[in-house]
Amino acid sequence: MRVVMYVLNDVTRDSRVLREAGTLAAAGHRVTIMGTARSPDEPDGNREERDGFEIVRVGIPRDRALRRFVRMPWRSVRDAAGQIRDALRSRPPRLGRATTLVLGIVVSLPWVLLRAAWVAVVNRALRRPVSIGGLDYITAWRGETLGWGRRALAHAPVGEVHHAHDMEALPTAARGARRDGARLVYDSHEIFGTWGATLAQPRWLRWAMVRWERRLARRAVAVVTINESIAAELRRRLGVRRVVVVHNCPARWTPPPVPEDRIRVAANIPANEPVVLCHGGFQAGRGLEETAAAMLQPGLERAHLVFLGYRGHVIDPILADGRLKGRAHYVPAVEPAEVVPWVAGADVDVMAILPVDRNSVLSTPNKLFESLAAGVPVVTSDLPERRRIVLDDADAPLGAVCDPADPASIATAIRWVLDQPPEERLALRARCLRAAHERWNWETESAGLLALYAGLSVGP
Numbered sequence: 001m002r003v004v005m006y007v008l009n010d011v012t013r014d015s016r017v018l019r020e021a022g023t024l025a026a027a028g029h030r031v032t033i034m035g036t037a038r039s040p041d042e043p044d045g046n047r048e049e050r051d052g053f054e055i056v057r058v059g060i061p062r063d064r065a066l067r068r069f070v071r072m073p074w075r076s077v078r079d080a081a082g083q084i085r086d087a088l089r090s091r092p093p094r095l096g097r098a099t100t101l102v103l104g105i106v107v108s109l110p111w112v113l114l115r116a117a118w119v120a121v122v123n124r125a126l127r128r129p130v131s132i133g134g135l136d137y138i139t140a141w142r143g144e145t146l147g148w149g150r151r152a153l154a155h156a157p158v159g160e161v162h163h164a165h166d167m168e169a170l171p172t173a174a175r176g177a178r179r180d181g182a183r184l185v186y187d188s189h190e191i192f193g194t195w196g197a198t199l200a201q202p203r204w205l206r207w208a209m210v211r212w213e214r215r216l217a218r219r220a221v222a223v224v225t226i227n228e229s230i231a232a233e234l235r236r237r238l239g240v241r242r243v244v245v246v247h248n249c250p251a252r253w254t255p256p257p258v259p260e261d262r263i264r265v266a267a268n269i270p271a272n273e274p275v276v277l278c279h280g281g282f283q284a285g286r287g288l289e290e291t292a293a294a295m296l297q298p299g300l301e302r303a304h305l306v307f308l309g310y311r312g313h314v315i316d317p318i319l320a321d322g323r324l325k326g327r328a329h330y331v332p333a334v335e336p337a338e339v340v341p342w343v344a345g346a347d348v349d350v351m352a353i354l355p356v357d358r359n360s361v362l363s364t365p366n367k368l369f370e371s372l373a374a375g376v377p378v379v380t381s382d383l384p385e386r387r388r389i390v391l392d393d394a395d396a397p398l399g400a401v402c403d404p405a406d407p408a409s410i411a412t413a414i415r416w417v418l419d420q421p422p423e424e425r426l427a428l429r430a431r432c433l434r435a436a437h438e439r440w441n442w443e444t445e446s447a448g449l450l451a452l453y454a455g456l457s458v459g460p
Contacts (some may be wrong), residue, residue: 002032015366034056034057034058034152060144210237244451267306276346290405353365362385377399400417
């Protein structure tokens with residue numbers, strides 16, 4: 001069966017998309033992923049063969065002229081006036097071009113005046129930041145998200161199933177399914193509208209976007225998502241019945257006979273000093289500052305804090321904090337297939353993500369399962385899905401939970417792991433690895449995805 005997947009990233013480091021595509025390809029399906037270009041000069045339609053499937057990349061259109069008109073229309077008018085002057089000075093004069101530009105200025109004058117008054121009153125008189133509500137968001141969706149979708153669909157092969165990864169790709173996949181008379185699958189990695197840029201929009205716009213998602217999702221034969229709590233939320237929000245849960249676990253991994261200690265080698269950390277790891281993407285709301293503050297609590301004076309992943313401005317002040325006295329380190333991101341061997345060099349992996357929105361409260365981050373796969377105990381936020389995985393294991397706890405907003409609570413959880421006798425720490429690591437091998441692994445989780453597609457292969 002021909003499966004066309006859509007995702008609004010360049011696919012190089014999206015472990016879930018790569019795992020799903022590889023699994024379906026290994027099961028005999030012909031899979032093409034439509035992703036974004038890796039650089040501005042990568043040509044549309046560039047193809048890459050990888051692990052039995054194909055990746056096709058197209059660029060995201062950057063309609064900066066439209067976005068500038070929305071934000072600062074007077075600049076667009078000024079530019080148009082210059083173009084009118086040039087058209088009239090040319091030999092022969094380009095009267096048609098000049099007339100079109102004049103009409104454009106006339107039509108845009110109401111927005112120019114409204115926006116100028118808005119800036120003058122809101123930004124200058126009231127001294128508040130300039131805001132254009134949801135107009136910039138709508139412009140970005142129209143020009144960039146949907147613009148990429150049109151390009152992607154132009155290069156997408158005819159498919160029997162069009163599989164959307166997240167809401168940003170859902171309109172395109174729905175159009176592809178309609179074009180080919182095919183079926184639609186919606187893979188919702190997050191709860192759309194409850195986090196990120198959408199959450200910051202006016203209420204009316206959030207309502208409209210969620211209604212749009214609901215309308216499109218109800219065309220799908222199934223919705224795929226990452227855990228039971230989010231599945232229940234999607235059933236309620238979207239009014240869909242068939243929701244398939246596929247936790248985002250890595251494949252089973254067996255440690256080498258001699259530990260590699262890649263983190264200690266890369267960060268030059270002595271073998272007898274503990275490594276407290278934070279890995280993944282480093283953004284606001286991930287509890288990174290709180291974790292760094294926890295490292296200053298009594299009992300953790302010898303421990304080293306290591307950030308493994310994509311460097312962002314959030315961790316720069318932490319790395320420069322003299323109070324940590326050289327105990328804060330940064331190691332650049334590694335390829336998805338190499339994450340688990342690198343994580344294995346840590347003594348404890350901390351993911352104190354703050355419950356800043358509904359999505360954060362219900363999420364199960366990839367790093368949680370990567371830590372278990374590496375046999376590394378976890379310290380994570382005391383939230384329902386994570387508590388169930390970490391504390392309700394059949395054998396014994398796989399780590400500890402904490403209040404992510406309280407550095408003292410994070411420090412207590414870290415010490416619970418580090419202060420155990422050596423034999424108990426070894427047993428804890430063995431429990432984590434056993435839990436990953438027996439339950440939290442891609443070989444187990446992918447069965448739901450394969451069953452879904454097996455049904456689609458024989459269904460009407």
